[in-house]
Amino acid sequence: MVRYLVHIGEVLIFPGLLFTAVIGLVTSWIDRKVTARVQMRVGPPFLQPFYDIVKYMIKETCVPAGASKFVFLAAPLFGLAAVTVASTILWRPMVWPEKSFIGDLIVVLYLLTIPAVSVVIGSFASANPIASIGGSREMKLILSYELPFILACLVPVIKTGSIEFGRILAEPMAAASPAGIIALIVAIVCMQAKLTLVPFDMPEAETELTGGAYVEYSGPPLGIFKLTRAMMLFTMPVFLITVLWGGIPLHEGAVPAVLGAVKYVGLIVITVLIRNTAPRVRIDQAMKFFWGPVTLFGVIAVIVAFIEGL
Amino acid sequence: MNELIAQSNMLLTDLSAQPMVLLIAVPLFAGIVCRFLPSKGGAVAAVIAFLTGIYAFLIAWPLFNAKAAAFSHHNWLALRLDGINGFILLATTVFSLLILIYSFGFMKGKDRQNHYYAYILWTLGASCGALLASEFILLLVFWGILGVTLYLLTGISGPEAAGAAKKAAIVIGGSDSILILGIALLWVIRHTTRMQGAPVEFGGPLSYIAFFCLATAAFAKAGAMPFHSWVPDCGEKAPASVAAFLPASLDKLLGIYFLYRTTTLFTxxxxxxxxxxxxxxxxxxxxxxxxxxxxxxxxxxxxxxxxxxxxxxxxxxxxxxxxxxxxxxxxxxxxxxxxxxxxxxxxxxxxxxxxxxxxxxxxxxxxxxxxxxxxxxxxxxxxxxxxxxxxxxxxxxxxxxxxxxxxxxxxxxxxxxxxxxxxxxxxxxxxxxxxxxxxxxxxxxxxxxxxxxxxxxxxxxxxxxxxxxxxxxxxxxxxxxxxxxxVNAPVSFTGKWFVGPATVMIAGALFGGLLLYLLGTVKKPRVCRTYIGGEYLDEVYISGSEKSTARDVEVTGVDFYQTIRDMTPFKQIYTMAQWKLFDLYEVGTHVSFFISKIFQFFHTGVLRQYISWYVIGMIILLWLMK
Incomplete structure (x- = not known):
């Protein structure tokens, strides 16, 4: 019983929902601020993402006529739950290495696709053609990046022969080997699509689809979606660092922790820079891009990893 | 004479005391009863089938718990229950029962219900037989019955399913003959048709051919490529309950069971x-x-x-x-x-x-x-x-x-x-x-x-x-x-998925999200009409203009993946698939028609030509045998 209460505490407060949400929202503030500075604007105050979430909560909830109300409202919750659990599973070994693991690499990999799936299902449940198009693009985007992303994630599996985070974390991957570096680059490109940030934001494409997948959402459900996105913005880089870059070992003292934080900020800066300098591509271009060159680099990373293991 | 009757009576009592035999015989017999009911007796057939399904489950459950049993009569009627087929047997009866319950509503008012239930029961009995058989010849008999019932069940929805039924029968029948070849080759190697025994070492082409013959039967039954092509046709044309019963559950259970059995016979x-x-x-x-x-x-x-x-x-x-x-x-x-x-x-x-x-x-x-x-x-x-x-x-x-x-x-x-x-x-x-x-x-x-x-x-x-x-x-x-x-070896996981704590966490996280919802305005959602492109969707959607009923704004979703279809390597592959190049059945049909066309060329109906062919053939033969 106490064990379960501890689990609930972990998932709701630290390192789960509250922790991930706060850091995620702060990260989204960095993103917005940098974007604003790039565009010669002042940018929002520090607490703006938090104000936004509160405001979403007090706005009216609209459910489109003809929509499946339960699916429409439940979809955001499953996305939020998945990213929360994924984040908890990821952070546990980095905070308390003595605790047993809940899941492994494959579990987290699958959990991290659920937020995107929940957007797809939610958009379909809106019974709006524009949302349907957005949802279908999101689904095709999942298809595109999944192949190279899996290849990149297999590099540490080839190196360690294991899918356990404990074994993978023991190996300081990217810094040490060419295979790890290539895999990290591939994974960063895939992360951009997984976060549906420019140039891969065609599921919501404000200018042509007016929000696309989110077009019918308003109030708290939209707030939950935005919160989930902010949490993904935090969790995805952490996942990359954990799998390919030695992790952020909070338990090992200040220096490794700060080093991990620097890696995290570095990834965020790369993401924000790409988002502010690239134009949006079409979905077919994105698919060709991911299944073509990016997958090629993923395959090269895998081959190099095998060669290094000889 | 009396002695013979007494003997067969003894045999009957002997057999009927065997739950494994009953599990096979009772559904087969009940199927015969259903089949010969008058065609209006659909409801009666349904009840008989349902009761038989329950009976099969009630026999399979203790059998599964018994874990091991063997029965053999005259050396050929050899049944055997072990760790592998026990749970598949149980699953077979459970799925049959569920399908029978579903069929009550699904088949109501349809024609030929007595046939339908008879075929389902025969399938159930033959599946149990194929699972329990520990002798290849016996397995072959039940495997053959299953091919026939698959044909009958697929074709039950009427003439439009005839093509699909024929295809299923030909693919499965063809794989059956390959299975016979495999069993024969295996007999050459092992000198037994028992399905147990020391595994065969691969060596020489014979063992490889034997293995792949047996595997072909498993692939065709389970629907693995390249013997899959009957599954989509059968699934589309057969009634949904049949599709759920055969290609979706029972054929997978049997095919994979047989593949696994086959792998245990070889190193x-x-x-x-x-x-x-x-x-x-x-x-x-x-x-x-x-x-x-x-x-x-x-x-x-x-x-x-x-x-x-x-x-x-x-x-x-x-x-x-x-x-x-x-x-x-x-x-x-x-x-x-x-x-x-x-x-x-x-x-x-x-x-x-x-x-x-x-x-x-x-x-x-x-x-x-x-x-x-x-x-x-x-x-x-x-x-x-x-x-x-x-x-x-x-x-x-x-x-x-x-x-x-x-x-x-x-x-x-x-x-x-x-x-x-x-x-x-x-x-x-x-x-x-x-x-x-x-x-x-x-x-x-x-x-x-x-x-x-x-x-x-x-x-x-x-x-x-x-x-x-x-x-x-x-x-x-x-x-x-x-x-x-x-699995005859200890299984140890190399990954981690502690689903107990994970469930608690998922529940906790869902609760957290729900809490946010309850703080918000979700309790009283307003239902809004969908508004797109400056118009209400229901108005645009139903009719573009007043006269036409064409729908202007519609996304069916069926063409979501047209993008992939238009992409270069896939476009060509899909085109080839449209030509049915990957369908062994269609390709085989074309090949056999092509061959028969060559023979048609010689088949002129002119007697003198035939006689000259005979003479030429005789000369070649004599020359070869000199």
Whole structure:
């Protein structure tokens, strides 16, 4: 019983929902601020993402006529739950290495696709053609990046022969080997699509689809979606660092922790820079891009990893 | 004479005391009774079938618990129960029972119900026979009966299914003859037709041919490529309950069971396992790519019934206890969610009269139980944690990684194929959900005014969907109860998935999200009309202009993956698939017609020509024999 209460505490407060949400929202503030500075604007105050979430909560909830109300409202919750659990599973070994693991690499990999799936299902449940198009693009985007992303994630599996985070974390991957570096680059490109940030934001494409997948959402459900996105913005880089870059070992003292934080900020800066300098591509271009060159680099990373293991 | 009668009486009492014999004989006999009922006696046949189903389950349950039993009579009637077939036997009876319950509602008012129930019962009896047989000849007999009942059940929906039934019968029949060849070759090697015994070492072409002959029978039954082509046709044309019964559950159970049995008869080497892995990985990807572009609900599901076999074959090909356990678990899980999906398709067809995805839509509100069963089963087949499909796929992935530890690089290819196949599966199910449930209803659906099906139909669906959740959240208990005894080696996981704490966490996180909702305004949502492009959707949607009923704004979802279809390597492959180049049956038909055309050329009907052929032939023969 106490064990379960501890689990609930972990998932709701630290390192789960509250922790991930706060850091995620702060990260989204960095993103917005940098974007604003790039565009010669002042940018929002520090607490703006938090104000936004509160405001979403007090706005009216609209459910489109003809929509499946339960699916429409439940979809955001499953996305939020998945990213929360994924984040908890990821952070546990980095905070308390003595605790047993809940899941492994494959579990987290699958959990991290659920937020995107929940957007797809939610958009379909809106019974709006524009949302349907957005949802279908999101689904095709999942298809595109999944192949190279899996290849990149297999590099540490080839190196360690294991899918356990404990074994993978023991190996300081990217810094040490060419295979790890290539895999990290591939994974960063895939992360951009997984976060549906420019140039891969065609599921919501404000200018042509007016929000696309989110077009019918308003109030708290939209707030939950935005919160989930902010949490993904935090969790995805952490996942990359954990799998390919030695992790952020909070338990090992200040220096490794700060080093991990620097890696995290570095990834965020790369993401924000790409988002502010690239134009949006079409979905077919994105698919060709991911299944073509990016997958090629993923395959090269895998081959190099095998060669290094000889 | 009296002695003979006494002897046969003794034999009868001897046989009827054997639960294994009863399990085979009673459904076969009850089937005969149903078959010869008058055609108006559909309800009676249904009751007889239902009672027989319960009876079979009541026999199978203690048999499963007994774990081991053997019975042999005159050396050929040899039945044997062990860890491998026990749980499959139980699953067979459970699925049969569920299908029979579903059929009450589904078959109501349809023609030839007595035939339908008779064939179902024969299938049940013959399946139990094929599972229990420990003698290849006996297995062959039941295997043959299953081919016949598959033909009869597929063709039951009328003349439009005749082609599909013929195809199924020819593919399965052809594989049966290959099976006979395999058994004969195995006899040459082992001098026995027993299905137990010391494994055969591979050496010389004979053993390889024997193995692949046996494997071909398993592949054809389970529907692995390249012997899959009967599955999509059968799934599309046969009644949904038959599709849920045979290609979705029973044929998978039997095929994979037989493949596993076959692998236990040989000492596998890396060449053979690589060949199996190629078939497995190829099946996963090709079939799921085909599923992506289907326009028919049942055909789409059938391609997944093919694709999922790939995972099972891949799991067996790893040769590791974990991979094999994952494969068998996946077989069981697949039977659950795929039957559930076919039953959902049946419910949709029952209410709307069509399974064409272009003509469906808007069923989310009308058929909530079907919707939720379908969503759960779709997520399970796509391997979304914490559902059962994830647990078994995760085990297969680990098995693949473990098999890579002994060297080799190909395991990465298999693993990538399996994981990407999972994403593609998700994509095609997302399309299915959109096209049939979520989008605006098509005029056909609006005219049909659909409502939820009766409890006789939604109970089996809902039950299977709940099983998918339960087997996912408690995956260790079915594993240790059903699967691990079947694998003759200790199974140890290399990954981590503690689903107990994870469930608590998921529940906690969902609760957290719900808390945010309750703080907000979700309790009183306002229902708004959908507004797009400056107009209300329902106005634009129903009619562009007042006169026409054409729909201007419509996304069916059926063409979601046109992007992939138009992409360069896939475009050509899809075109080749349209020419049925990958369909062994069609290719075989063309080849045999081509050969017969050559012979037709010689077949002129002119007697003098025939005589000259004879003379030429005789000269050649004599010259050869000189």
């Amino acid at each position: 596998m080497n890396s060449g053979v396992t690589t060949a199996l892995a190629v078939i497995g990985a190829g099946t996963i990807i090709f079939a799921v790519m085909m599923a992506l572009v289907q326009h028919d609900l049942k055909r789409l599901l059938s391609y997944h019934a093919v694709s999922q076999v790939g995972y099972m074959v891949l799991g067996i090909s790893t040769g590791t206890p974990l991979g094999i356990a994952g494969s068998l678990f996946h077989m069981l899980n697949h039977a659950m969610y795929k039957s559930c999906l076919f039953l959902c398709a049946g419910a949709i067809e029952h209410r709307t009269g069509t399974s064409d995805l272009d003509k469906l839509g808007g069923l989310a509100k009308a058929m909530p139980v079907t919707l939720f069963s379908c969503i759960i089963a779709s997520m399970a087949i796509s391997g979304i944690p914490p559902l059962n499909g994830f647990a078994s796929k995760w085990m297969i992935y680990q098995g693949i990684i473990e098999s890579g530890r002994s060297g080799g690089v190909l395991w990465v290819v298999w693993l990538t194929a399996a994981m990407v196949g999972s994403a593609l599966t998700l994509a095609s199910f997302v399309k299915l959900l959109h096209a049939s449930f979520f989008r605006q209803p098509s005029p056909e659906v609006a005219a049909a005014k659909p409502r939820e099906v009766g409890p006789g139909m939604w109970l089996p669906m809902g039950f299977l969907a709940l099983l998918c959740v339960a087997f996912g959240l408690r995956y260790l208990s079915p594993l240790s109860r059903f699967i691990f005894p079947a």
